[in-house]
Structures are given as structure tokens and as C-alpha cells.
Amino acid sequence: MKHDNSYTGQDFKVIGTRVKRPDGIDKVTGRARYGADASLPGQLVGRILRSPHAHARIKSIDISKAEALQGVKAVVTADDMPVPQGLPGDLAHMLENSMARGRALYDGHAVAAVAAIDAKTARKALQLIEVDYEPLPHVTDVDAAMQPDAPVIHDWIYTSGVDPKPEKPSNVVQRTEFGLGDIDAGFAEADVVVERSYKTEATHQGYIEPHACLANIRPDGSGELWVTTQGPFVYRNVCAQMLGMDIAKLKVTSSEIGGGFGGKTHVWGEPVALALSRKANRPVKLVMTRDEVFRASGPTSSTSMDIKLGATRDGKLVAARAEMRYGNGAFPGIWGMLSCMTSFACYEIANCKAIGYDVVLNRPKVAAYRAPSAPMAAFGVESAMDELAAAISMDPVEFRLKNASREGGQSHYGPVWGPIGIRATLEAVRDHPHMKAPLGPNQGRGMACGFWFNIGGQTCSDLNVGIDGTVTLTVGTVDVGGSRASLGLIAAEELGIAYEQVSVNIGDTGSLGHNDMTEGSRGTFSSGMAAIFAARNTIEVLRERAAKMWGIPVEDVTWEAGQAVAKGSAHGNLKPLTLKDIAAKSPKTGGPIAGHNEVVADGAGVSFASHICDIEVDPETGATKVLRYTVVQDAGKAIHPDYVEGQFQGGAAQGIGWALNEEYIYGKDGRLQNPGFLDYRMPVCSDLPFIDTKILEIPNPGHPYGVRGVGETSIVPPLAAIGNALSNAVGVRMHHVPMSPPRILKALREAEREAC
Amino acid sequence: MSGVLVTTTINGDAVQFACPEEETLLDALRDRVGLLGVKEGCGTGDCGACSITLDGRLVCSCLVLAAEAEGREVTTVEGLVEGGKLHPLQENFISHAALQCGICTPGFLVAAKSLLDRNPDPTETEIRYALAGNLCRCTGYDKIVRAVQSAAKEMRAAKPA
Numbered sequence: 059m060k061h062d063n064s065y066t067g068q069d070f071k072v073i074g075t076r077v078k079r080p081d082g083i084d085k086v087t088g089r090a091r092y093g094a095d096a097s098l099p100g101q102l103v104g105r106i107l108r109s110p111h112a113h114a115r116i117k118s119i120d121i122s123k124a125e126a127l128q129g130v131k132a133v134v135t136a137d138d139m140p141v142p143q144g145l146p147g148d149l150a151h152m153l154e155n156s157m158a159r160g161r162a163l164y165d166g167h168a169v170a171a172v173a174a175i176d177a178k179t180a181r182k183a184l185q186l187i188e189v190d191y192e193p194l195p196h197v198t199d200v201d202a203a204m205q206p207d208a209p210v211i212h213d214w215i216y217t218s219g220v221d222p223k224p225e226k227p228s229n230v231v232q233r234t235e236f237g238l239g240d241i242d243a244g245f246a247e248a249d250v251v252v253e254r255s256y257k258t259e260a261t262h263q264g265y266i267e268p269h270a271c272l273a274n275i276r277p278d279g280s281g282e283l284w285v286t287t288q289g290p291f292v293y294r295n296v297c298a299q300m301l302g303m304d305i306a307k308l309k310v311t312s313s314e315i316g317g318g319f320g321g322k323t324h325v326w327g328e329p330v331a332l333a334l335s336r337k338a339n340r341p342v343k344l345v346m347t348r349d350e351v352f353r354a355s356g357p358t359s360s361t362s363m364d365i366k367l368g369a370t371r372d373g374k375l376v377a378a379r380a381e382m383r384y385g386n387g388a389f390p391g392i393w394g395m396l397s398c399m400t401s402f403a404c405y406e407i408a409n410c411k412a413i414g415y416d417v418v419l420n421r422p423k424v425a426a427y428r429a430p431s432a433p434m435a436a437f438g439v440e441s442a443m444d445e446l447a448a449a450i451s452m453d454p455v456e457f458r459l460k461n462a463s464r465e466g467g468q469s470h471y472g473p474v475w476g477p478i479g480i481r482a483t484l485e486a487v488r489d490h491p492h493m494k495a496p497l498g499p500n501q502g503r504g505m506a507c508g509f510w511f512n513i514g515g516q517t518c519s520d521l522n523v524g525i526d527g528t529v530t531l532t533v534g535t536v537d538v539g540g541s542r543a544s545l546g547l548i549a550a551e552e553l554g555i556a557y558e559q560v561s562v563n564i565g566d567t568g569s570l571g572h573n574d575m576t577e578g579s580r581g582t583f584s585s586g587m588a589a590i591f592a593a594r595n596t597i598e599v600l601r602e603r604a605a606k607m608w609g610i611p612v613e614d615v616t617w618e619a620g621q622a623v624a625k626g627s628a629h630g631n632l633k634p635l636t637l638k639d640i641a642a643k644s645p646k647t648g649g650p651i652a653g654h655n656e657v658v659a660d661g662a663g664v665s666f667a668s669h670i671c672d673i674e675v676d677p678e679t680g681a682t683k684v685l686r687y688t689v690v691q692d693a694g695k696a697i698h699p700d701y702v703e704g705q706f707q708g709g710a711a712q713g714i715g716w717a718l719n720e721e722y723i724y725g726k727d728g729r730l731q732n733p734g735f736l737d738y739r740m741p742v743c744s745d746l747p748f749i750d751t752k753i754l755e756i757p758n759p760g761h762p763y764g765v766r767g768v769g770e771t772s773i774v775p776p777l778a779a780i781g782n783a784l785s786n787a788v789g790v791r792m793h794h795v796p797m798s799p800p801r802i803l804k805a806l807r808e809a810e811r812e813a814c
Numbered sequence: 815m816s817g818v819l820v821t822t823t824i825n826g827d828a829v830q831f832a833c834p835e836e837e838t839l840l841d842a843l844r845d846r847v848g849l850l851g852v853k854e855g856c857g858t859g860d861c862g863a864c865s866i867t868l869d870g871r872l873v874c875s876c877l878v879l880a881a882e883a884e885g886r887e888v889t890t891v892e893g894l895v896e897g898g899k900l901h902p903l904q905e906n907f908i909s910h911a912a913l914q915c916g917i918c919t920p921g922f923l924v925a926a927k928s929l930l931d932r933n934p935d936p937t938e939t940e941i942r943y944a945l946a947g948n949l950c951r952c953t954g955y956d957k958i959v960r961a962v963q964s965a966a967k968e969m970r971a972a973k974p975a
Contacts, residue, residue: 082908085916086900088851088891092917095850177841178834264951266855266863267917316853316917317951348856539914539952700911704953708914711954735860735949743955744939744946 073551073763076700079543080562081314090314093270093286094345101272102131102173104334104344105180106327107187108354109162109169112196112420112728113209116160116189119170123186129179132338133187135170136160139333142302151389153300155423156329162191163211163388164420165729166353168327173334173342196420196728200385201362203229203417211388211418229418231390236398236471237411244377244409248368252446256438258777258795259721260360260385263427264712264740267316268351273331274341280307281335285328288318288536289575293325294567300329301336311566312536319712320426323577326355352733356425357722358434359384359393365438373452375461378402378410382435386416387423396431399471400774401439403509404480404666405461410470420728426577428709429510429770433716433777437795440506440778444785454782455488458507458668476663479692479756480507483668486690486752492670501674501685502787508667508774512767513578514659514760518571519588521549521596523651527638529553531592532565533585534573539708539769540701544582545589547697548763552593554620555637571656579767582697584659590762596653603647604635661760665767667691669710669775673783680803682718682784688750694758694766706772707749713776715741721796822883824849825893833880840864842880843890851891851920855949862948865921866890872928874947891920894927902965902972903927912961914952921948926962934970938963 084090121133136159141150158167170187174180195209202208210227217224219233245251271285281303287293287310294310297303315322331344346355361384368377380401384394394414401412412435447457462481468474487493487505497503520532531549535541542562550557565573574580597617604622605612608629616623622640624632644651672686689706696702719739723731732738757764777795785791790805819832824847831846840857843849843866852875855863859874866875867889868882894901903926906912913919922945929936929944936944941962942955950958 076911078908079911081916082913083900083904085913085919086891086904086907086923087895088849088920090916091850092853094854264949265915265917266861266949266951267853267915268855314917315915316855317915319951345854348858348861540911700957701914704911704914704957707954707956708952712951734858735856736858740949740951741954742946742949743959744942746942746955748959749954749956 070551072547072557073697074699075547076698077543077547077557079540080546081537081542092267092316093313096272096284096313097343098272098274098341101341101343102175102338103177103180104171104173104331104342105184106168106330106350107170107184108350109158109165109167110729111162111191111193112165112198113194114162114191115194116158116162116169117192118190120188121170124172124183127179127183127186129175130172130183131175131340132173132334133170133183134330134333134337138337139329142299145299149296149299152296152325153329155389156326164422166350166422168330168354171330171334173338173340198419198421198724198728200360200383200417200419203419204383204415211420215390215418231386231416231418232395234395234398234414235411238468238470239409241377241379241409241411245368247370247376249371250446250449251366251368252442252449253366254442254793256363256365256441256793258361258434258437260357260421261427261716261720262352262357262738263319263321265317265319265321268346268348269326269355270345271328271331272341272343273335275332275336277339279303281332282309282311283328283332284311284313286313286315286322288315288322288538288577290536290567291534291572292575293328296325297329297332301332309566309568312564315536315538318538319428320430320577321356323575324356324425348735349733352738353730354422356423358427359386359424359431360722361385361434363438365442367442367446369446369450371450373450373457373460375405375407376409378407380412380435380439382413383415383417384431385419385421385424387419387421389423390418391416391424393424393431397435400432400509401435402470404463404507406463406467407470412470428712428773432508432510432774433713436506436508436774437777437781440775441781444782445791455484455505459484459488476759477756478664478666479754480666482754482756483666483690483692486754487668487670490670490688492686492688497672500677500787501672502783502785503670503672504779504781504783504786505668505670506775506778506782508771510579510665510771510774512583512662512665513580514584514662515574515580517573517584517588517659518656519585519592520570521592521653523596523637523641525641525644527559527636527641529555529560530563531560531589532563532570533589534565534570535581535585536576537564538576538581539704540698541581541585544697544701545585548586548589549593552590553597553637554618579665579769580659580662583662583761583765583767586697586765587659587761588655588657591655591657592653595655596651599651599653600637600640603640603644603651606647607635607640607643608632661758663694663758663760663766665692665771667771667775669779671779671783673780673787675784675788675802677788677806680799680806682797682802684714684747686747688752689772690752690754691768691771692754692756692766693768694761695755695764696753697765699753702753702768703751705768706751709770709772710749710776711741711746713773714746714780717777717780717795717797719796719798818881820880820884822886822888824888825890835881837880838876839878839880839883840875843875849890849892853917853920862921862925863918865924865948867924867928872925891923894923901927902968903962906961906965910957910961910964912953912957918948918950922950922958930966930969934966936966
């Protein structure tokens with residue numbers, strides 16, 4: 059799709075200003091309603107019983123005692139959630155992930171659920187459900203799961219993407235490969251080669267609001283779902299298909315969302331809540347505990363990687379190879395494939411090959427987490443880049459700059475690059491005062507780069523003009539971090555009116571056509587595009603109405619700075635009509651004034667970032683403190699700079715947590731040992747410094763204002779940036795994330811022993 | 815079914831409710847008093863989303879039994895607005911973009927107010943440690959700390975010497 063790019067680089071009036079978000083007051087006064095904050099008459103409390111086993115056959119489930127308990131209104135198992143005929147495979151997996159079907163596939167897998175008059179009764183009922191398990195061999199480590207003697211989790215998985223096609227099932231879902239050139243020839247050209255293996259542990263998105271919903275299925279089979287989600291339209295489609303309902307008969311309303319980061323793009327307990335409501339014939343509220351969020355909603359992949367890079371002495375990257383093994387949890391995913399596509403995107407490498415394996419494990423089904431799969435691959439590649447720079451005695455920033463991808467170049471995963479920001483972010487890093495600040499003992503500085511695709515997708519919006527000339531923009535993308543403000547600015551800019559004249563409304567599935575989720579950094583990009591086109595559509599209507607009011611041809615009416623202006627000498631005496639003037643007369647000139655747009659928002663611009671961090675390591679404890687952190691990222695065009703900075707800072711903080719502390723720890727029994735915020739330690743306020751940001755604006759030609767998505771790339775560089783800083787601080791190179799105190803201490807002790 | 819009748823003061827109002835003995839103050843505030851600004855993020859005192867003050871002391875309401883509120887004074891985020899005006903912390907959280915999703919915001923506001931009540935001129939480090947019991951996953955805390963600094967400054971300026 060071609061866009062009119064004449065606006066790019068224009069002199070914006072309100073775009074780029076730091077206005078107050080319209081939902082701010084509700085959110086600072088406790089009035090904003092999140093997933094757990096809704097209620098309906100006669101609602102019940104839902105609770106889910108979960109497997110204590112990593113892998114077990116469910117021989118029988120006896121629900122009779124639970125059903126007989128006073129106050130229990132429904133008990134459901136997989137028997138109450140049959141697979142509708144023709145349900146696509148991925149949805150069948152999601153359904154089985156929501157409720158185990160004959161086998162529990164991980165610690166925390168749902169096996170039954172109850173709806174009761176209160177939480178106490180529901181908890182008691184769960185204890186009365188008798189499940190007869192036969193424990194089966196399990197595997198939670200990605201390398202172990204690929205071994206020939208590993209327990210095979212699904213007998214229907216035959217590795218795709220390998221030739222010849224395997225004769226036996228295994229845990230390897232698929233092998234994918236992306237690349238360019240001839241890597242053997244490339245490595246033969248190299249003067250220096252660095253080859254290393256890395257591991258990263260699984261992390262959780264860590265949104266503070268647990269999954270929560272209120273399901274209401276009526277006796278006629280129609281229903282509604284209030285839910286914390288990144289995509290009400292997708293949840294509607296998915297849940298309706300899983301439950302065998304007509305899509306139009308299920309209305310989904312997204313609550314305010316208390317963080318998602320990808321974890322709320324996927325349904326977990328929602329189909330169960332709907333099944334409970336259907337069986338009980340009452341509304342059912344289902345809210346996960348934090349323990350359930352960790353054990354049963356999507357973490358990231360745990361990974362294992364081999365990275366090999368080769369360069370000439372004068373600093374040219376001539377060959378690269380990556381083999382990356384990504385855990386998918388209990389059901390197939392595309393996470394290894396995404397790692398391939400992101401791994402080498404920052405650099406122009408004539409000969410490279412990225413190979414990805416997707417592997418099922420007895421762990422919860424993996425879901426997207428902010429730039430999914432990219433941070434781990436970047437940890438490997440960007441760590442090796444620093445080692446390679448050191449091996450040829452080149453400054454790591456200069457080395458990256460020398461090899462940075464450029465406009466017109468061929469990416470290793472397919473597209474030819476348009477205007478991109480990798481080089482600009484590296485130059486900004488090179489010239490940043492942070493790079494020259496002094497460092498003390500046990501302190502070190504590191505930097506790393508990151509890439510994310512960004513996506514567009516299906517989007518629509520309505521813009522309605524009130525009779526007083528105020529405007530309501532309705533969009534279908536959930537506001538996860540201030541997008542109402544950005545979209546309000548866009549509508550105001552297009553119409554030429556004040557930001558305060560615009561209200562932004564997040565539509566439910568009954569009020570708009572389908573919208574894809576708020577994911578892939580598409581919220582402001584795609585809804586912004588739909589808002590622009592809806593506003594331009596509205597302006598057409600406004601011009602027609604003004605022409606009618608004046609009794610002149612519409613061709614003689616233009617829209618300038620929020621008013622209709624009659625053009626031509628014949629109309630010299632006509633005073634411009636404001637939006638307010640036209641709106642006031644609308645009942646008599648044709649009725650309500652509205653603009654609409656439905657679009658597949660093609661043209662998402664890729665996003666690059668480069669980060670700098672300073673850390674200090676305590677050699678006694680192995681604890682690492684982040685002293686200073688700078689994020690440089692290309693935003694294309696920052697609609698609301700505060701919320702762009704907020705995305706940069708938030709992603710960096712999540713990456714810092716991942717780098718230093720966060721990990722899923724499994725016991726030999728295959729059970730998750732740290733399903734709580736005390737033992738799964740996310741960064742707190744006293745762990746972090748201020749996070750400096752520098753927004754670069756290299757316009758994306760695929761968007762009328764040049765916007766790129768900004769939400770995800772910032773989580774990609776921190777793992778390697780911190781690893782590189784650690785190496786510079788204390789001389790040990792970490793190959794295993796998180797770089798937690800025990801791992802660092804072990805590496806320091808080993809280095810000491812080797813030095814003796 | 816046994817239970818307790820609790821008579822307490824919440825955000826300055828006399829309130830009475832009945833609940834089971836084992837019910838947490840968090841659940842009672844949300845489900846019986848209707849103060850939904852008090853959020854549950856973990857139920858184990860690790861995230862601070864349910865922060866309130868009890869007789870002026872900052873606590874996680876998920877770790878307090880509702881019955882313990884008997885005869886005491888509870889303040890929640892709903893009690894920060896005075897005379898129809900937002901508290902300077904609330905104003906500054908909005909103007910500094912100190913919230914993204916906003917689920918942790920009520921807890922942060924209560925914790926920050928508790929800090930400024932005790933220490934009107936905290937250092938950055940003091941702010942960071944005072945807020946270390948509250949998890950935010952969206953912001954990286956940068957804009958939260960700046961909002962608290964700005965609110966503290968405004969409040970000091972507004973206070974007669």
C-alpha cells in the first residue's frame with residue numbers, strides 16, 4: 059500500500075508534544091477498571107485445579123464430591139470442553155493448554171475447574187476433586203529434550219524442515235534456516251574466528267496484573283467476556299471457536315490492562331471461565347493467583363545456542379553461523395524461527411547462516427515476550443561481537459559501525475533494507491558523553507545492539523463528531539502504555555483542532571470491525587494510521603457539509619487549520635466554518651458526521667537500538683549493580699515523546715532483570731521452584747539508576763508521519779550489553795543468563811584458579 | 815458460618831462490614847467496601863500493588879487480616895484526593911508520565927505519600943529504597959522517581975515556612 063508521505067518531516071502542530079494522557083486521572087485515583095474489577099449480578103468465583111506433576115497420564119478424575127459440596131455450581135474438566143470439529147491445530151493446542159486432555163504436560167497444567175458461590179467454597183471444592191495420575195518421564199531442558207533417549211512428549215511431532223523426513227516422532231518441532239552466501243567460503247576468508255556456546259534461562263513477562271476475566275454465557279448460547287487482554291477481537295475469535303460458538307455471539311470487552319508484554323496475546327483461563335459459565339448458567343469471575351501466572355501462563359523460551367563469527371584483521375565481518383535451540387514449552391511454537399530471523403539483522407554479513415530449532419518441553423506453553431526470541435539471540439551474537447572486536451584490537455563500536463546494515467542492503471532473513479537506524483544509533487552511542495565518563499575499580503562499560511521487525515496488521519477506527527464539535531476516536535487496539543494520548547494527538551493533528559477536543563475510546567468487539575492485537579509494536583503505528591485515514595475521511599464529510607451550508611460546490615471547499623474555507627473569488631465573502639459550526643448544523647445537513655477506516659496497516663518500519671551500560675561487580679558476592687544506562691533507539695517519529703521514552707526505559711529495565719536475576723528454576727522433579735515474586739526477582743526501584751534515553755527520528759516511509767513501532771526493541775540489547783560490561787569490569791566472560799551472583803562468583807573463582 | 819463484624823475508619827469515613835475471620839483486608843476492601851483501587855498483584859506481600867496505610871503505617875493489605883482493621887484508620891489511594899483536588903503526587907504522576915499500564919500506580923502513590931509524610935525532602939536514593947517494596951514492570955521506575963521528586967518539591971514550596 060502506498061501512502062501519502064508528504065506529512066513526513068512536516069511542521070507538526072501537536073505531534074511531538076507531551077500532553078497529559080486522558081486516562082491518567084482514573085489511573086491515579088483507583089477508578090480505572092482492570093480485569094478483576096468488574097462484576098455482574100449472581101456471579102460465581104472460578105478456580106482451577108492444576109497438575110503437581112511435570113508429566114503424567116490422567117487415569118481418572120472424580121468430581122462427584124466437589125459437585126456435591128454446597129455452594130458449588132459447576133465443575134468442568136476436558137469432557138466439558140470438547141474439541142469442536144474443524145478447530146485449527148494451533149487453537150486445539152491452546153484449548154488443550156487451557157485444560158489438560160488425558161495428560162498433564164507440565165507442572166501447573168489445568169486439569170479441572172470449579173465455579174462456586176465464593177472463593178472459600180471454590181478452594182474447598184478443588185480439594186475434593188480426586189485425580190488419579192500416572193507420572194510419566196519428563197524433560198525440561200532444551201538440550202536434553204533433543205537427545206535421542208529423551209522422553210518423547212507428543213507422538214505426533216515429526217521434525218519439519220529436515221530432509222529426509224524423520225521416521226520417528228521427537229521433541230523437535232521444526233528446523234528453520236535463514237542466511238546468505240557461502241559460510242564455508244566466508245570462514246575461509248576470516249583471519250579471526252570466535253566460536254562460543256551460550257544458554258539463557260526462561261523468564262516471565264511479569265505483568266503486575268494477573269490474568270483475570272468475567273465470563274457470562276447466557277442460556278441461548280450467546281455471551282460476553284470482560285477480560286484483561288492485548289486483543290479483544292482475537293480473544294473473541296479464539297474463544298468462540300474453542301467453545302463452538304458463533305463469533306458474533308460472543309462480545310469481548312477489554313478491561314484496562316495491567317501489563318501484558320506479549321503474555322496477554324494468548325488465552326489461558328478464559329476458555330475455562332466460559333465453560334464454567336456455560337455449565338453453571340451464571341456469570342463466572344476467574345482471577346489467577348501469582349503462582350498460577352508463573353506456572354501456567356506463557357514464559358519465554360529457555361535457550362541454548364552456538365554462535366560462530368569470523369572477521370578479517372581490518373574489521374570486516376565475513377562469516378557468521380548460529381545454531382539456536384529454543385524451548386517452546388508443552389506445545390509447538392515459532393520461537394526458534396524468530397531467533398533466526400533476528401539474529402544477524404544488525405549487520406551486513408555476506409556469508410551467514412542462522413539455524414533454529416523449536417523444541418517441546420514439559421514446561422508451560424511459551425508466549426510472546428516483548429520482541430520475542432530476539433534478546434537471547436542478541437545475547438549470543440552481541441557477546442561474540444565484542445570478543446571478536448577484542449581479538450582484532452578494534453573498538454567494539456567502530457567494529458559494529460564498520461559492519462552495520464545499511465539502506466539498500468540485503469537482510470539475511472529476506473527484505474532489502476529501507477531507511478534504517480542501526481548506523482545512526484551506533485554513531486549516537488560513539489558520540490555520547492556516557493562513553494567517555496570515568497569508571498572506578500570493578501566497574502565496566504558495555505554496549506550492544508538490537509533489532510526488532512515491528513508489525514502492522516488489521517486495524518480499523520471510527521471518528522465521530524459530536525454536535526458540539528468535539529470528537530470521539532474509537533480504536534480497537536488496547537492501550538497498554540499511553541497510546542490513547544498518542545492517538546488523540548494524531549486525530550487532533552489531522553483535523554487541525556486542539557488535543558483537548560478529542561476523546562479516545564477503546565472499542566469492544568461489538569463496536570468495531572476486527573482489529574489485530576496490541577503486539578509487535580503496532581498499537582500506535584497501526585491505529586495511528588487508521589486514525590489518520592478516518593480523520594481524512596471525516597474531513598471529506600465536513601467539506602461536503604460546509605458546501606451544503608454555503609450552497610457552493612464541494613470542490614471549492616478546503617479544510618485548513620480546523621475550518622472549512624471557501625476557495626475562489628466568487629466566495630470571498632464567506633467566513634470560514636469551524637468544526638463546531640458545521641457540527642452544530644449537522645442534524646439539518648445530513649445527520650451525524652463520522653469518518654471510518656479499515657486497513658491492513660502494511661509498511662511497518664523495522665527498529666534498531668544501541669544501548670550503553672556501566673556496571674559494578676562486588677567481587678566478594680558476585681552481585682552486579684547497574685550504575686548508568688543509556689538507550690538510543692530510532693522511533694521514526696515520536697508522537698508522544700514521554701511514552702516513547704517510557705517504552706525505551708521499561709524495555710531496558712526488563713532486559714536488565716533478565717540479564718542479572720530473573721529465571722525459571724526447575725527441580726529434578728520437573729516442578730517450578732520459584733513461582734512467586736520473592737524468588738523470581740524482578741528489578742525494584744533501588745536496583746536501577748535513571749535510564750537515559752535518546753530518541754532518533756529516521757522516518758519510516760511506510761507511515762504517513764514516519765512512525766515506527768517503539769515498544770519492543772529496547773529489551774533486545776541489555777543482556778549482551780551487561781555481559782560485555784561485566785567482561786570489561788572483572789575480566790570474566792559470562793555465557794549463561796541470568797548472570798546472577800552465584801554464576802558470576804563461580805566464574806570469578808575459576809578465573810582466579812586459572813591465573814594461579 | 816462464623817464471621818466478624820469490623821468497625822473501622824476508611825479514608826476518613828466510618829465503615830462497618832462483616833467478613834470471615836480469615837479474610838484479608840485486601841479482599842474486604844475490594845469485595846465488601848468497594849475500594850477497587852487496591853490491587854492484588856501477588857497476595858504474598860512482594861509487589862506492593864495493595865499498599866495502604868494502617869494508622870499511618872505503610873502495609874500490604876494482602877498481609878493484614880480484615881479483622882485487624884478494627885478501630886483503626888485505613889487510607890487507600892481513593893483517600894488521596896482532598897477537597898476534590900488531586901494530590902500533588904497524583905498530578906505529577908500524570909504530568910511526568912510515571913504510569914504506563916497503571917496497575918501498580920495506586921500502590922506507588924500510597925507508598926510515596928507515606929514517604930513524603932515522613933520525609934518531605936528525600937534524596938533520590940531514599941526515594942528508591944522507600945519504593946523498593948512496589949513492583950512496576952512497565953516504566954523502569956525512571957519517571958516514577960522523577961514524579962515523586964517533583965511532587966516533593968511542589969509540596970515543600972506550598973508549605974508555609
